Amino acid sequence: MQRVGIKDVAKEAGVSASTVSYVLNNTPTESISEDTRKRVMAAVKKLRYVPNLNARSLSSRRSNLIGVLIPQTEPGKEFMFSNPFYGELLSSIEYTARQQGYHLLLSGTQEDHCYLNIAQNRDVDGIIIVGTYPGENLNELKRMGVPIVLVDSYVMDKDFHTIGIEDKEGARMATRYLIGKGHRRIAFISGSIRENGVNMKRYQGYCDALQEAGLTVDESAFYSGTVDYEYGLTAAQQYLDRGRQQTAAFITADVLSMGFIKGLREQKVCVPDDISIVSFDDVYLANMTYPSLTTVHQDIGEKGRKAVELVLEAAKAKEHRYTECILPLRLVERDSVREWREPT
Amino acid sequence: MQRVGIKDVAKEAGVSASTVSYVLNNTPTESISEDTRKRVMAAVKKLRYVPNLNARSLSSRRSNLIGVLIPQTEPGKEFMFSNPFYGELLSSIEYTARQQGYHLLLSGTQEDHCYLNIAQNRDVDGIIIVGTYPGENLNELKRMGVPIVLVDSYVMDKDFHTIGIEDKEGARMATRYLIGKGHRRIAFISGSIRENGVNMKRYQGYCDALQEAGLTVDESAFYSGTVDYEYGLTAAQQYLDRGRQQTAAFITADVLSMGFIKGLREQKVCVPDDISIVSFDDVYLANMTYPSLTTVHQDIGEKGRKAVELVLEAAKAKEHRYTECILPLRLVERDSVREWREPT
DNA sequence: TTGAAAGCGCTAACAG
DNA sequence: CTGTTAGCGCTTTCAA
Numbered sequence: 001m002q003r004v005g006i007k008d009v010a011k012e013a014g015v016s017a018s019t020v021s022y023v024l025n026n027t028p029t030e031s032i033s034e035d036t037r038k039r040v041m042a043a044v045k046k047l048r049y050v051p052n053l054n055a056r057s058l059s060s061r062r063s064n065l066i067g068v069l070i071p072q073t074e075p076g077k078e079f080m081f082s083n084p085f086y087g088e089l090l091s092s093i094e095y096t097a098r099q100q101g102y103h104l105l106l107s108g109t110q111e112d113h114c115y116l117n118i119a120q121n122r123d124v125d126g127i128i129i130v131g132t133y134p135g136e137n138l139n140e141l142k143r144m145g146v147p148i149v150l151v152d153s154y155v156m157d158k159d160f161h162t163i164g165i166e167d168k169e170g171a172r173m174a175t176r177y178l179i180g181k182g183h184r185r186i187a188f189i190s191g192s193i194r195e196n197g198v199n200m201k202r203y204q205g206y207c208d209a210l211q212e213a214g215l216t217v218d219e220s221a222f223y224s225g226t227v228d229y230e231y232g233l234t235a236a237q238q239y240l241d242r243g244r245q246q247t248a249a250f251i252t253a254d255v256l257s258m259g260f261i262k263g264l265r266e267q268k269v270c271v272p273d274d275i276s277i278v279s280f281d282d283v284y285l286a287n288m289t290y291p292s293l294t295t296v297h298q299d300i301g302e303k304g305r306k307a308v309e310l311v312l313e314a315a316k317a318k319e320h321r322y323t324e325c326i327l328p329l330r331l332v333e334r335d336s337v338r339e340w341r342e343p344t
Numbered sequence: 345m346q347r348v349g350i351k352d353v354a355k356e357a358g359v360s361a362s363t364v365s366y367v368l369n370n371t372p373t374e375s376i377s378e379d380t381r382k383r384v385m386a387a388v389k390k391l392r393y394v395p396n397l398n399a400r401s402l403s404s405r406r407s408n409l410i411g412v413l414i415p416q417t418e419p420g421k422e423f424m425f426s427n428p429f430y431g432e433l434l435s436s437i438e439y440t441a442r443q444q445g446y447h448l449l450l451s452g453t454q455e456d457h458c459y460l461n462i463a464q465n466r467d468v469d470g471i472i473i474v475g476t477y478p479g480e481n482l483n484e485l486k487r488m489g490v491p492i493v494l495v496d497s498y499v500m501d502k503d504f505h506t507i508g509i510e511d512k513e514g515a516r517m518a519t520r521y522l523i524g525k526g527h528r529r530i531a532f533i534s535g536s537i538r539e540n541g542v543n544m545k546r547y548q549g550y551c552d553a554l555q556e557a558g559l560t561v562d563e564s565a566f567y568s569g570t571v572d573y574e575y576g577l578t579a580a581q582q583y584l585d586r587g588r589q590q591t592a593a594f595i596t597a598d599v600l601s602m603g604f605i606k607g608l609r610e611q612k613v614c615v616p617d618d619i620s621i622v623s624f625d626d627v628y629l630a631n632m633t634y635p636s637l638t639t640v641h642q643d644i645g646e647k648g649r650k651a652v653e654l655v656l657e658a659a660k661a662k663e664h665r666y667t668e669c670i671l672p673l674r675l676v677e678r679d680s681v682r683e684w685r686e687p688t
Numbered sequence: 689t690t691g692a693a694a695g696c697g698c699t700a701a702c703a704g
Numbered sequence: 705c706t707g708t709t710a711g712c713g714c715t716t717t718c719a720a
Contacts, residue, residue, distance in 0.1 A: 003713090005713055006713065006714060007713085016690070016692075017691090017692095017714080018691060018693095018715075018716075019689090019690060021714065021715060022689095025715080027715090027716085030689075030690080031689065033690090036689080048484075050465060051465070051714075052466075052712090053465040053466055053714095054407070054465070054713080055712070055713035055715090056714055056715075057398060057696090058399055058402055058696045058697070058714070058715090059695075059696045059715040059716080060696085060714075060715055068450075072439075080438070080439075081428075081432060081435045082435075082628065086431075087425035087428065088425060091426075091452075094424070094452055095424075095452060098452060103465075104449070104451070105448070105450075106438060106450045107438070107442060107448065108442060121395070121398070122396075122398055123398045140392075143392075229628065229632060258632045262631075262632055262634075265634065284573065288573060288602045288603070288606055288633075289632075289634070290606075290609065290633070347697090349696095351697080351698095359706075360706065360707045361697090361698080361707090362698095362699075362706075362709095363707075365698065365699060365700085366699095369699080371699090371700085373700090373701095374705075374706080375705060376705070376706085380705080380706080395697085395698075396697055396698070398696090398697080398698090399696070399697035399698040399712090400698055402697080402712045402714090403697080403699040403700080404698075404700085405699095405712075
């Protein structure tokens, strides 16, 4: 059970600790004779030595650790992955990071809980933050000089790298599509709308499309709650209570759509026969449901990959040069929309 | 951007570094005057000092870090969360750990990839491993003396704490239920069956139930692949190709069921009218689908909570005393099963 | 081509 | 009650 350290290896190989360090790290400034290298490797194998990355990062200031902060959808709600979007994103981040020899330090973030913890604390080489809003917390972070990549955030600050999608454009695309199918009264259903948040942008896109088509934005077609299945259910109830005034809905997350559809079905209201739906994300679920969802597709895997790429790039670069990355969107047609023709 | 260290705080407060350390850690062996404590706290606040947990763990041998290893469902397949079960479990683990002041070091594990990396490397206080099989890797781990909790593993080794469910019993319950509904030919659909794996146990439970009822276990009713949506689709195709010989299926994961149902629906075969399904897990998805799934419910949140509880308990205890925890299961009836009456 | 020595930032005896 | 002194396990000048 004795911890074997670099010194033990050194002793075993009959060299000094620093030599062992050199061969282990392939330190480019030092050249090692083939013979010593072999002896060291043999000792490493024999003693089953595994370097302590913790100590390593303490002295070298590189930790091979990436901090990942994922919002808790609701304060006090533990299932940050109740939206499968986060699961898919995290998978992709983890995989990419691992391929590059990095580990992930994962933490949920309750709103307004100081980010510093995860960050400075562990000497992470970089941080990926998903879906945050501008705020004091972020500013604290930036003073520590760790590269930060914001995913899906509209925080306009050149100190953070950014990766996102054309939320507004995607929403407009979705809404236009519905209009193209003959719908005139289109609901908007989303999580909470916050200044500079993703949902705000999507709402704008929705409004734009309506206005372009000469349609009015109707207060009673607006539904906003939390991004989860339960709220989808609730929204369905509200829709029914308000008298089913719309023939279609643009819903800003697949998981919401699923709840909405389920809620409607319980009251014998069918999609797409009674109401058409276009949603957003194209989580793998979107194709699994019945009816499958016509939705705005974003490449979640790519988003994760890019995030890691960006953060590592920034960690290696000495100069901070701001990078912004916007991923493309496209509408995928499935079975949740039908043509609508106004009863004459 | 200068890193502020404990020394800076000490200087600012006019005390020694150790004193600062004492007040920060509330070291019980030392008592600190109220005055010094205040001065130190003030300095901490003023300099915005955040302790470097890395250095802390190097010297104290406690890292407040828990390693979490989640299997990559398929080698080379990056989406470990393609099965929502893992997402839900991780959410729960993360949340519980965070409440206790622990961070998570997350890593996927490709089969046969040495676990040591994540472990010894970072001085984790404990490790949670999900769904692994007996093997050399595990044995390596145990020599390092870090407490390990195995979730959903049938590795019989008193050196590992264990948390799981009655897989066999659950499967039997599911199969019996189907039999009780009049079904006589019942398919078994699962991921790969491995010695001492979860699916093996579930297969045994399935066989037991069949035999109890005097039914024969039919080779052609057996489907085994990978635990993901795609394989569900494939299994559906196989079922059709083999001539739809069964009137019901016990499927060992909700996500598989979803694929299976979808695959059938594409060929106009309906659940539960044409074939009844009982599945396993009761992921939040199970209630979202159409038809909603009759499934064996397990408390995933509790599984995660228990896992960190166990690992932390073990980390604090000096003595290693083996703990095993088996969570209860129950069948939840929804809409994927119907009574079957043999055509006469 | 290798080794000695000085830390990285913090904790933990042990003195005082 | 507080400070001194050694490290934790590794990297990294700098000198040999």
